Amino acid sequence: GQSLEQPSEVTAVEGAIVQINCTYQTSGFYGLSWYQQHDGGAPTFLSYNALDGLEETGRFSSFLSRSDSYGYLLLQELQMKDSASYFCAVMSSSASKIIFGSGTRLSIRP
Amino acid sequence: DGGITQSPKYLFRKEGQNVTLSCEQNLNHDAMYWYRQDPGQGLRLIYYSQIVNDFQKGDIAEGYSVSREKKESFPLTVTSAQKNPTAFYLCASSGTTKETQYFGPGTRLLVL
Numbered sequence: 777g778q779s780l781e782q783p784s785e786v787t788a789v790e791g792a793i794v795q796i797n798c799t800y801q802t803s804g805f806y807g808l809s810w811y812q813q814h815d816g817g818a819p820t821f822l823s824y825n826a827l828d829g830l831e832e833t834g835r836f837s838s839f840l841s842r843s844d845s846y847g848y849l850l851l852q853e854l855q856m857k858d859s860a861s862y863f864c865a866v867m868s869s870s871a872s873k874i875i876f877g878s879g880t881r882l883s884i885r886p
Numbered sequence: 887d888g889g890i891t892q893s894p895k896y897l898f899r900k901e902g903q904n905v906t907l908s909c910e911q912n913l914n915h916d917a918m919y920w921y922r923q924d925p926g927q928g929l930r931l932i933y934y935s936q937i938v939n940d941f942q943k944g945d946i947a948e949g950y951s952v953s954r955e956k957k958e959s960f961p962l963t964v965t966s967a968q969k970n971p972t973a974f975y976l977c978a979s980s981g982t983t984k985e986t987q988y989f990g991p992g993t994r995l996l997v998l
Contacts, residue, residue, distance in 0.1 A: 809985045818976055818989035819929070863928060867985055872936060873919065873944070874985060878928040 778802040780864055780877035787883045788854055796849045796880045798864035806867040808840050808847040809874065814860045822849070822862075851882075859884045889913065890990035892977050897995045899964065899971060907962045907993045909977035917984060918960040922946060923974040923992075932975075935960055964995060972997050 780800045788794040798808065807826035811819040825831055825840035825847060837850040851858055861879045868875055890911040899905045911918065917936045921929040931944030935954040949968025954960055960979075964971045974994050978987040 807985055811987075818992050819978075819987075820989070821986050824983070824985050865985070871984065872942070873931060873934050874987065876929045881926075 778866065778868060778875050780866060780875065782862075782864055782877045782880045784878070785881045785883065787885065788851075789885050790854055790856060792854050793850065793852050794854060794882065796851075796862050796864075796882065798847050798849075798877060800845050800847075800864070800866050802845075802866050802869060802875075804867075804869035804871070805842065805845075806871065808838070809865040810838055810849045811863045811865065811876075812860050813863065813879070819863060854884050856884055856886070858882060890977060890979055890988055892975075892990035892993050894993060895991070897993055898998050899995060900998050902966045904963055904965050905995070907964070907975055907977075907995070909960045909962065909990055910958055911960075911977075911979045911988075911990075912958060913979055913981065913988060914957070915979035915981045915988070916957070917980045918954070919978045919980075919987065920944075920950075920952065920960070920962045921976045921978065923976060925974075929976065932962065971995050 782798045809824045810822040813819040823838040830839045835852045840847040861881050863879045864877045865874045893908045919934040920932040933952040935941035951963045976992045977990040980987045
């Protein structure tokens with residue numbers, strides 16, 4: 777089967793850096809995606825890593841280690857608007873759908 | 887503007903009633919998906935369709951039905967068999983890169 781694990785909650789301070797980890801188990805791996813969802817809103821795509829290493833997009837970066845079945849989302853210069861839930865996701869072994877983690881709720885304190 | 891629309895934003899269902907949630911996309915995507923999200927929870931896949939006139943059950947298909955008669959449209963019917971339908975329903979689509987899904991704004995279904 778396939779499963780993803782990520783922390784349920786993370787708290788950080790405005791202006792700081794926070795890392796949200798994701799470990800996965802899957803029989804066929806294509807890549808790791810990250811989505812952001814604000815309360816009451818729809819998820820929005822943030823990043824996708826198919827290869828090992830760090831991908832940077834502005835204040836957000838995403839890292840993948842295929843050998844460790846592990847990835848993380850790094851948020852820098854945290855702003856209050858970054859308070860949201862963050863989901864990691866992998867493609868199913870049949871490559872027909874993606875499987876989402878249960879989400880990490882990020883709370884940011886002033 | 888390209889995107890996904892869902893309607894209505896809020897929907898009320900009476901006991902024993904079937905209701906249909908609309909999902910339309912103009913992104914020219916082949917694949918479309920329906921998810922259910924309960925408060926504080928993740929996304930659970932109800933049904934998905936990779937091409938017109940074809941669809942597959944997801945993890946929680948019981949009590950739901952779908953159709954895919956047009957590429958742009960993927961309506962979801964919540965039947966009376968779904969005994970606990972109160973949730974946030976999200977429709978999504980993806981193109982050649984299935985890992986990148988685009989979501990509609992969602993429909994909140996409440997039971998009267």
